[in-house]
Amino acid sequence: MVKKLQEYFNRFNLHNVLGGALRVLILRVLGVIFLFGITLYLTNFYSAEVVGAYEFTRSSLFLIGGVTLLGTDQSILFFSGRFSKPEQAGTLFQVYLKMLALLLGVSIVLLGIILVIPKEYYNLFFNDQRSGTLLIKMGFCLFFYAVTLFNTEFFRAFDLHEKSELYRGILKQLPFGFGLLILFLFNKHDYVVEVFLLSFLFCALLSGLEVYIKYKRLNPVVSRQTSIRFKTVLKATIPITISAFGFYLLISIDVFFLKRYTNFETLAYYGTSIKIIFLISTLINVMGSYLSVRIADLFVTDQVALQAVLKKGVRVIVGLALGLSVILFVFAAEILGVFGAAYQEAVPALRILIAGHFMSTLFGVTQVYLNMTKKQVVLQYILIIAVVINAIINAILIPKYGMLGAAVASAFSVIFWNGCAVIWVYKKDRIKLFLH
Known part of the structure; x- marks a missing residue:
């Protein structure tokens, strides 16, 4: 399998772009497969209401x-x-500890806000008696979730890309999958959300232990001359937070509107469709991670070569996405049927999502390009507009059309913000990110 994939990449003359990242790609694909395995097990052995509560908490x-x-x-x-130098490892770990303290502080503040809001307000907004409780439980897990994701990326700082992907795709989900099996054996189906949240406690401790072992092996020395202040850390993190929050809103706001106007069962059907669409977005994310360093370098040194790399990249993305999208679109009913007969109710919504997300692949790696060429502010403005439009469409369509309206809002939004980014980049840099 590895040999065939390598031949495929060589045929497109992408070996210089992809380098030795093939094993990372395989680990990411295995992570997606593992996620689908857990979802299949969950939807076939647990009620749609339980799955919907899990999807709500997850979002x-x-x-x-x-x-x-x-x-x-x-x-x-x-x-x-x-x-990056070995003698600077102590300073890097100093930054790590400051960021860890930052995560703890933000987690406590957000948990306090969640607890201060009366549960009746949650119940009123989401039209049920359970959503507030789920949000409070989620609040207690925020720190462990953040530490898990933070440590997963920190491994990349030491070129441990395979370990990072292993955590991202498999180890992060393994405790949850094992917990689901135990719940089923003991007939405790109502504790899916609790097991899901506790799985991040396990991952945070395990990844933290690995970071500590790495620290002890390096035995770094911190120099006072290179001491990093919290202000410096915040300057590096705040701009990224704004863009990231925009993306999180775009891919989760429809879930909250759906919960307000429908029920947990509908949320389960729609959430499963979103996981299927994740296959298409993975293609863009993988290619983007391969191209990110090249984009940053060539943007400064050789824009002709940059255009050539981006042209190849978008062609590979669209080629792979086209085949995948056609299969998903044609066999949408059969694929959803694997998760349970009732999940076929989401077939129209899934097909709208497939069409929208495939069209977004025609624009290439817009997010990566903007981030790697120091245009984060532009990305933030585009995302803010997209989030507002997405919310308006959701508010108008979901009360009348349910998850079909949510799918339309999601598909339109992803096409809109990618299209705006592509147009802006072409006018500003004369670089074609889109398929050509």
Whole structure:
């Protein structure tokens, strides 16, 4: 399998772009497969209401946990480049500890806000008696979730890319999958959310132990001359946080609107469709991670070569996405049926999502390009507009059309913000990110 993939990449003359990252790609694909395995097990052995509660909690954790991260998962890579020499490892670990303290402080503040808001307000907004309790439980998990994601990226600072992908795709989900099996054996189906949240406690402790072992092996020395202040850390993290929060809102706001106007069962059906769409977005994310360093370098040194690399990259993305999208679109009913007959109710919504997200692949790696060429502020403005539009469409369509309206809002938003970014980049840099 590895040999065939390598031949495929060589045929497109991408071996210089992809380098030795094939094993990382395989680990990411295995992580997606593992996620689907857990979802299949969950949807076939647990009720749609339980699955919907899990999806609601998962989306809430994804959104609020993204704020808790405060961009530390990305900014630590910036500091790892700044302090890349072996003798600077002590300073890098000093930054790590400051960011860890930052995560703890933000987690406590957000948990306090969640607890201060009366539960009746949650119940009133989401039209049920359970959502407030789920949000409070999620709040207690924020720190462990943030630490897990933070440590996962910190491994990349030491070129441990395979370990990072192993945590991202498999180890992060393994405790949850094992917990689901135990719940099923003991007939305790109502504790899925609790097991899901506790799995991040396990991952935070395990990844933290590995970071500590790495620290002891290096035995770094911290120099007073290179001491990093909290102000410096915040300057690196805040801009990333704003962009990240925009993305988290775009991919989760429809879930909250759906919960307000429908029920947990509908949330389960729609959430499963979103996981299927994740296959398409993974193609863009993988290619973007391969091209990021090249984009940053060539943008300064050789824009002709940059255009050539981006042209190849978008062609590979669209080629792979086209085949995948056609299969998903044609066999949407059969694929959803694997998760349970009732999940086929989401077939129209899934097909709209497939069409929208495939069209977004025609624009290439817009997010990576803007971030790597120091245009984060532009990305922030585009995302803010996209979030507002997304919220308006959701508010109009979901009360009348349910998850079909949510799918339309999601598809339109992803096309809108990518299209705006592509147009802006072409006018500003004369670089074609889109398929051509």
